[in-house]
Amino acid sequence: MAKWVISIISSTGSWGIALLMFLENVFPPIPSEVIMPLAGYMVTNGELSFISIVIAGTVGSVLGALPLYYAGRRMGEHRLNEWADRHGCWLTISRNDIESASRWFDRHGGVAVFFCRLLPGIRSLISIPAGIKQMNMASFLAFTAVGSAIWTAVLAFLGYWLGSSFQKVDEYLNPISWVIFGGLAILYIVRVIKQRRQGAAKQNA
Template sequence: MTEILLELLDKGGYLGIFLLMAAENIFPPIPSEVIMGAAGVLVARGQMTFMTLWIVATAGTVAGNLFWFWLGVRWSEETLKKVIDRWGRWLTFEWDEFLKARDIFRKYGDWIVFLLRFSPILRTIVSLPAGLARMKLWRFVLFTALGSAIWNGILIFGGKAISGLIDRYETLAGYGIVAFVLIGVAIYIYRVMTWEPVAAFENKDD
């Protein structure tokens, strides 16, 4: 399993990494930790260079977040609520999570875009209130890129550091990757099945 994943990433090359990292910030079940960790192993093997991988992965992350930022710029909060009520189930995106990100953004300002890159849930959602607030594009790109660069760098170095262990315990590592992915999928399915629109919560309170 480990070698299959590494071979797929190697064949996809840097373009594949860019697209995967962009998609990871739009569609929840794609785990950046697995992508970057495996890519770090390829760096250790000399099949990719750290600097190119780091830049491409960070660019992909920024591109994915620009999608949400653009929606925030284009749509009103009322429109966003309607969209989240209709499609939030499949994105495992709840309205109260948006409100939390919005309130944090309003309280702390632009810098929170950088800090929330290290939050597993809010790091993408904060792009919406940033767009709604008409945050300057260059500042959004800068803070997103800085936070993403640090996080991606940590993941790449982590994959590179354990590459020897992966080569030595390939079967065990493969089971670990499968388990990690299955846990992520299970969490996604659980959130899809238990997701309720805001109206449902409001009715429960009545």
């Protein structure tokens, strides 16, 4: 997988990073913990600049947060929970996920958007309650951008800091990352099946 990600970034540059980070937020096929360190490593080869990859990663993350924000804003909590019960399994979003993110938002307000952008697992979901509560768009974008910039910069610096050693790491990372990806794919399928059964049970109850 590592070589595949590197090939995409090599052929598309910063646009590829932005696209991968956008997809990671909407539907996480490849986590940012893989994308940005690999992009940081490519800086050491002179293919990209550090600033450009951080900007690209941040832009992709911010754009990826908007669909979930607007989903929450337009549908509201009740309709969104019903949608999650019926179809959320395809995006691995459940009612419990939405309610958990909502509690974070209720407890910490708009600042939760900033802090949650630094937390794997809830980074994308926090956009939903922000939309449900109709958080001011300018504030949402500002908190999302700052949190995303810090997250992408830290991950990119990790890859940059490893530098030439990353080539040796890649020899082990590439096969291991495919195993991890395969495991995540299996977990995704299991979760889809489980949520579909739970949704069917609720509809029949």
